[in-house]
Amino acid sequence: MRKLPPLGSLRAFEAAARRLSFRDAAAELGVTPTAISHQIRILEEICGRPLFRRRPRPLALTDAGERLFPVIRNGFDTFASVVTAVSAKTARTTLRVTSPNAFASRWLVPRLPRWRKLYPQIRLEIIGTDAVLNLRAGDADLAIRYARTMPTDLAAREIFRDSFFPVCSPALLSEGGPAITRAADLLHYPLIHYDWLNGDREAPSWSRWLAVARSVDPDIPAATEHWDLSFREEIHAIDAVAAGQGIAICSDVVVSHEIESGALVKAHDLALPGYGFYVVHVPDHPRQASIEAFAAWMRSVA
């Protein structure tokens, strides 16, 4: 028998974890912060352990919370998506695009004005979620999938591939830290890690990057247990990097906006190979033309 916690507490938790603020979560749900506090307390009692570390501030998720969050978030994303898809006439003129969370917020959204200028007649709905929506069922018209190889289950084309570099805030380097001239120098700074949702063992990570760097710079110790800061969510990790809390291995595509604006800089030039970004859709989609336009546009602004 399935034992489901009160759903209200899950909704409160999801909003609070996403915004890392009870206040903002309360505003989003149209209630007072007190209500959020109570709901999360209920969930914490069910789990038998705290989900947030409230002090010292700022608010942060505990390990248990980090574990819960992506699942609950994806679930709600998916619920919202199917219900919208099932609902009578969801403005069938908009192209519904889904992409991974980090890509949506870091790459897609900042460039949407350019899209709008080029194709003002094609409205986009961006569904940023790490849940894998079912295109065949119509949960979205087009998906941007992030994978090592081309998806084979649907019509797909590769738009571009990324590489992974160590990146950090320029402030981190200028504020009197040791200069970085060689790979080993990176180890003087906090290293920021984040998990990959998929179980790719080959995924770019500090341990892989350091292994490659070691072949160039033998001074790098073989077993660096240097887990200074670890996040379950790529977006949280990037926020931490931008805030100058350390250096992370990031996709140059995902942080390209920050690199261009100077908010982040490459800390070293050694790159790990990354993944492909694929535009995926059902074959013979009724709005093939819009899909073509979108794929072409993505490639053009790469």
Next chain:
Amino acid sequence: MRKLPPLGSLRAFEAAARRLSFRDAAAELGVTPTAISHQIRILEEICGRPLFRRRPRPLALTDAGERLFPVIRNGFDTFASVVTAVSAKTARTTLRVTSPNAFASRWLVPRLPRWRKLYPQIRLEIIGTDAVLNLRAGDADLAIRYARTMPTDLAAREIFRDSFFPVCSPALLSEGGPAITRAADLLHYPLIHYDWLNGDREAPSWSRWLAVARSVDPDIPAATEHWDLSFREEIHAIDAVAAGQGIAICSDVVVSHEIESGALVKAHDLALPGYGFYVVHVPDHPRQASIEAFAAWMRSVA
């Protein structure tokens, strides 16, 4: 901005869709049928279309309902699973096994007494769900995955493979229907279909079976639009077959219990190749011994 329907209505819907009865759903949730009715009405108003076809009886899901159901169900399954996993020590002596829904209820559960007899000291918790749980995150200890080829992201071993046959209730044939001596005779009966959750275009289906049968029996018409009964859920389809409503293409493994007991019979001997059942777990799992025992047991009772 994500537009989420009231979660209570989703819970009511999920229970009602799973049991195909407002009454039973109400009993499960510990409320009166009236409450279920109200909640589902709310969800139907949000979707702008009915989710259940109430009359004529029996209760059935509409297309929109069929579309919603698996997603909501998987979401709740996953929620329950992570919350349990996160909760303080869930009796760490039990081996948590997840498998696809149909396999859990049709194959695994009926054979559990045998397991219990052999390994009374190893307690099992069966999490039957079509959602893909995250073993690395500890949502379960062991997964039975159903796939064309061996999963590569975790330690896996093939337990057995299945084949797909047309099966039906013996009552269907004995009740004066035309005898089945060749493939074309099957077309005199209602054909029962069900969707595959994964997007496998090569998945065993009536159209594939008939295509193969046509090479033996050219009398089978090429384009048979014979969609008599269609289900989104394999379990529902099997229930319909057992109730004598028609013939379906079923996995011999999933219905093996019904075949042995005589509740179902093969309607024809032509088989389609199926998939493999894989026992999957994280490498170097702390309870490797239990996992070995389980894999060995599964193979032995195949």
Next chain:
DNA sequence: TCGCTGGATGAATTGGATTCATCTAGACTG
């Protein structure tokens, strides 16, 4: 040291979910 922000806590309140009572469609029975 003093504000200021953001969250915790417990009692009081309220509004939305549930129930009650009643009604109807369809299925089964003889």
Next chain:
DNA sequence: CAGTCTAGATGAATCCAATTCATCCAGCGA
């Protein structure tokens, strides 16, 4: 065909669980 039974619909009344209010406390910055 009545006659009966099951399962769900409907609308008003009820009630309890979630929310708010009022207050308190910890951390942070000036």
